[in-house]
Amino acid sequence: MKTATTATNIASALAAATAPTGRVHPLLVDLAPVAPPAAGPITAAERGGDWIALYDCTPWCTLDHAGADGQPGWHQGSIVKAIAPVPGVNALPDEAPDSLFEARVTQTRAEAAVFGIESQIWLDYGHDSLELDVAGADRFIAAMEAFLPQLRALRDQLAIVSRDDFPADEEAKAAYMAAIDARIKAIDAEAGR
Numbered sequence: 001m002k003t004a005t006t007a008t009n010i011a012s013a014l015a016a017a018t019a020p021t022g023r024v025h026p027l028l029v030d031l032a033p034v035a036p037p038a039a040g041p042i043t044a045a046e047r048g049g050d051w052i053a054l055y056d057c058t059p060w061c062t063l064d065h066a067g068a069d070g071q072p073g074w075h076q077g078s079i080v081k082a083i084a085p086v087p088g089v090n091a092l093p094d095e096a097p098d099s100l101f102e103a104r105v106t107q108t109r110a111e112a113a114v115f116g117i118e119s120q121i122w123l124d125y126g127h128d129s130l131e132l133d134v135a136g137a138d139r140f141i142a143a144m145e146a147f148l149p150q151l152r153a154l155r156d157q158l159a160i161v162s163r164d165d166f167p168a169d170e171e172a173k174a175a176y177m178a179a180i181d182a183r184i185k186a187i188d189a190e191a192g193r
Helices: 004-018 049-054 134-164 170-191
Strands: 074-076 080-083 099-108 118-125 128-132
Touching (some): 118 134
Antiparallel strands (some): 080 099, 099 118, 118 128
16 A cells, blocks of 8 residues: 555655756667757648548648638648837837738638639738739739838938937936926816816
């Protein structure tokens, strides 16, 4: 019969035996390290032919039709993102930068014999989205390629203009803000607010 003390001793011994030592065990020296699992969603091709047949899925689709995504009758590939280099102007102090764009290939094929099959790039930006066919994607890419030289020119202008920049005087800034706050309070008091 095991006692509580015996169970505690076994748990302590197991914890000590499995604690990392920082050394490679002699029997494991010649083994190649195991690669970490690949990042990103699993594709239908990785799920296998039965999955593809069951959900009329495309090999590149990353939706989990059997789980969180249900069986929507449409398919989506992996999302690609363009992340902002800094948080937005209205972001909270600890907020991470947002995506500028997120895009994925989407194919709608529910009741294809009736409604056909429609494939597009869904591109999300801010609080809106674009649904782009191949020609629309080409126009979007052309617009971005035309924008980049203009943005580089603005960057070069900024490099010249910002030579005159200097940091705020935090003490003077605090005094200025305190004076504004005092003025607002005086006006509110005078108005009886």
